[in-house]
Amino acid sequence: xxxxxxxxxxxxKPAKTKGPLIYRQSIWTRVTHWVWVxxxxxxxxxxxxxxxxxxxxxxGQQSGFPDLQSNGQHLDNAWLDISAVNAADGSAHGQTxxxxxxxxxxxxxxxxxDPQNPDFRGFPxxxxxxxxxxxxxxxxxxxxxxWLLVGTLFIWLLASILNRHILGIPxxxxxxxxxxHDVMAHIRLKFEHGRSYNTLQKIAYSAVFFILFPLIIxxxxxxxxxxxxxxxxxxxxxxxxxxxxxxxxxxMLALVAFFLIHxxxxxxxxxxxEVRQMITGxxxxxxxxxxxxxxxxxx
Amino acid sequence: xxxxxxxxxRRRLLGLGAAGASTLMLSGCDxxxxxxxxxxxxxSTLEKANDLTYRVQRLLAGQQALAPEYTxxxxxxxxxxxxxxxxxxxxxxxxxxxxxxxxxxKITGLVNKELTLSLADLKAMAQQTQITxxxxxxGWSCIAKWTGTRLGPILDQAGIKPEARFCLYxxxxxxxxxxxxxxxxYETSDLIDAHHPQTILAYGMNGGDLPVANGAxxxxxxxxxxxxxxxxxxxxxxLVSSFASEAGGRGGYWEDNGYDWYGGI
Numbered sequence: 080x081x082x083x084x085x086x087x088x089x090x091x092k093p094a095k096t097k098g099p100l101i102y103r104q105s106i107w108t109r110v111t112h113w114v115w116v117x118x119x120x121x122x123x124x125x126x127x128x129x130x131x132x133x134x135x136x137x138x139g140q141q142s143g144f145p146d147l148q149s150n151g152q153h154l155d156n157a158w159l160d161i162s163a164v165n166a167a168d169g170s171a172h173g174q175t176x177x178x179x180x181x182x183x184x185x186x187x188x189x190x191x192x193d194p195q196n197p198d199f200r201g202f203p204x205x206x207x208x209x210x211x212x213x214x215x216x217x218x219x220x221x222x223x224x225x226w227l228l229v230g231t232l233f234i235w236l237l238a239s240i241l242n243r244h245i246l247g248i249p250x251x252x253x254x255x256x257x258x259x260h261d262v263m264a265h266i267r268l269k270f271e272h273g274r275s276y277n278t279l280q281k282i283a284y285s286a287v288f289f290i291l292f293p294l295i296i297x298x299x300x301x302x303x304x305x306x307x308x309x310x311x312x313x314x315x316x317x318x319x320x321x322x323x324x325x326x327x328x329x330x331m332l333a334l335v336a337f338f339l340i341h342x343x344x345x346x347x348x349x350x351x352x353e354v355r356q357m358i359t360g361x362x363x364x365x366x367x368x369x370x371x372x373x374x375x376x377x378x
Numbered sequence: 379x380x381x382x383x384x385x386x387x388r389r390r391l392l393g394l395g396a397a398g399a400s401t402l403m404l405s406g407c408d409x410x411x412x413x414x415x416x417x418x419x420x421x422s423t424l425e426k427a428n429d430l431t432y433r434v435q436r437l438l439a440g441q442q443a444l445a446p447e448y449t450x451x452x453x454x455x456x457x458x459x460x461x462x463x464x465x466x467x468x469x470x471x472x473x474x475x476x477x478x479x480x481x482x483x484k485i486t487g488l489v490n491k492e493l494t495l496s497l498a499d500l501k502a503m504a505q506q507t508q509i510t511x512x513x514x515x516x517g518w519s520c521i522a523k524w525t526g527t528r529l530g531p532i533l534d535q536a537g538i539k540p541e542a543r544f545c546l547y548x549x550x551x552x553x554x555x556x557x558x559x560x561x562x563x564y565e566t567s568d569l570i571d572a573h574h575p576q577t578i579l580a581y582g583m584n585g586g587d588l589p590v591a592n593g594a595x596x597x598x599x600x601x602x603x604x605x606x607x608x609x610x611x612x613x614x615x616x617l618v619s620s621f622a623s624e625a626g627g628r629g630g631y632w633e634d635n636g637y638d639w640y641g642g643i
Contacts, residue, residue, distance in 0.1 A: 129517070130517070132515070132516040132517055133514070133516040133517035133518050135518075137518075140448070140452065140511055140519060140521060141452075141454065141455075141511065141518075141519040141520050141521050142458075142517075142518035142519055142520065143454070143455060144455060144458055144518075144520075147455040147456040147458055147520075148455075148456075153455060154454040154455045208407075208410070209410070209411045209414055210407060210411060211411070213414075213636070214515065214516065214637075215632075215635060215636030215637045215638075216414050216421070216636060218515075218637070218638065219414075219421060219424045219425050219427070219428065219636075219638070220414075220424055222427045222428060222431060222638075222643065223423075223424040223425075223426075223427035225427075226427045226430060226431075302513070302517075302643075303435075303642060303643035304445060304511070304513045304601070304602050304603060304604060304642060304643075305435040305439060305602050305603070305640075305642025305643055306435065306438075306642075306643070307445060307446055307602075308439050308443040308444055308445045308446070308601075308602045309435065309438045309439045309443050311444075311446045314446060314511075315446075320511065320513065320519050321518075321519055324517060
């Protein structure tokens with residue numbers, strides 16, 4: 080097969096590497112994908128509004144409060160705190176404390192908005208839904224989209240088992256062996272557009288579907304006192320309700336990181352081809368992918 | 379050369395797209411924020427998810443599933459007082475001055491026999507102690523030991539009429555009612571929660587009397603729900619068929635301010 084000439088000039092590449100237009104994503108994969116985009120958008124920003132109600136994270140079952148003394152000591156189990164503090168000169172600052180180390184985060188975390196008339200809140204207005212602080216409303220939004228996300232994940236799981244899409248997600252032994260090669264290909268921004276996902280894609284998607292989504296759903300349920308009566312093992316497994324709340328937050332950060340990399344990779348790998356795949360399911364494969372009409376390939 | 383041109387076009391396209399998207403986002407935000415006010419159609423639609431949560435959790439938990447209980451070693455601090463911590467109503471202050479010796483809890487509404495119970499009456503009933511986790515809707519939790527007597531047998535004693543569907547808990551403390559000034563705190567629960575084996579009228583906390591800051595003389599513990607479903611300073615439990623005509627009609631002070639009625643999540 081005429082493969083991409085390694086030494087070929089990049090300007091000559093596009094015309095020569097044109098492979099078949101393959102049908103890569105079923106309607107189930109595409110529709111659920113876009114529903115998740117909407118769900119995760121609202122879940123993230125309503126979640127940050129909910130977080131603002133008590134912008135402190137702890138390890139364990141409960142939350143230690145400095146003003147609640149017991150035998151002259153207080154439970155000190157917070158590891159993250161976003162608050163507004165007064166400096167020695169009386170001026171207000173946003174302060175973020177992580178594992179005992181404090182950082183001035185004025186303008187974004189703890190204190191934000193108009194410097195003349197700042198908002199004292201964990202995450203700033205532009206990162207929350209609704210933009211104003213409203214725990215009740217943020218909860219309404221969060222739980223609606225949580226149901227929608229879980230429902231759509233279930234539909235996706237069922238469809239992906241039936242149409243065998245799910246088999247293409249976990250990395251195989253061959254993928255793992257190919258890992259160094261795939262890492263180098265990504266570093267050089269030379270992507271192979273094949274019929275299946277590449278190793279790093281499989282690792283990323285597996286992490287999201289089989290680790291991050293289950294974790295964020297289960298830790299979300301752990302925060303529900305009702306669910307803890309149904310599944311008392313939930314708070315036990317996660318090391319306490321407050322630990323679950325911390326994990327929920329960290330998984331959120333991991334999903335945001337995935338989203339950013341996902342978007343960067345779409346641009347790096349060819350945004351038109353990638354977005355077409357997400358909308359129509361059709362994907363222009365690399366030149367070394369053989370044409371196969373039986374798989375529905377087009378020229 | 380052609381690629382450079384394409385790149386320029388693509389870049390311009392992206393710039394236009396980003397500008398358009400941000401305009402759309404901003405007006406979308408305004409539209410969305412507006413639709414979220416109480417009573418608006420968008421909010422009502424989104425709130426249907428809370429009904430689903432209530433139904434599914436009731437289905438899964440049934441009537442008897444117990445909230446996790448903890449050990450003495452898990453009590454690492456006091457119970458954080460929240461909401462009202464020192465009611466200032468004349469009737470409450472008079473009771474407090476006499477260490478609640480004149481306190482009376484009334485069981486009224488759709489019952490066969492109205493009951494009036496003093497603190498001594500409640501303490502003479504079967505005592506139950508449980509160490510449970512109090513989860514505030516804001517996100518924090520506190521573990522404390524609660525001592526009291528089960529609500530279920532008291533309701534049985536009063537005899538609930540068949541048309542009763544909810545317990546309405548009336549409290550001495552008042553909260554900010556917006557334009558209407560101060561309004562009394564109240565809560566409601568379904569009869570499943572009222573009869574739940576862990577639902578107690580607590581008069582003791584962490585081995586002592588229930589402190590005023592935590593709801594003295596009596597607060598209801600509904601252990602499978604969030605903190606706002608644990609009304610403090612309770613003076614009346616009324617059996618009702620509906621709470622639509624009470625205050626904001628959503629079944630509680632915080633519910634009237636937009637929080638979900640079930641409060642189990």
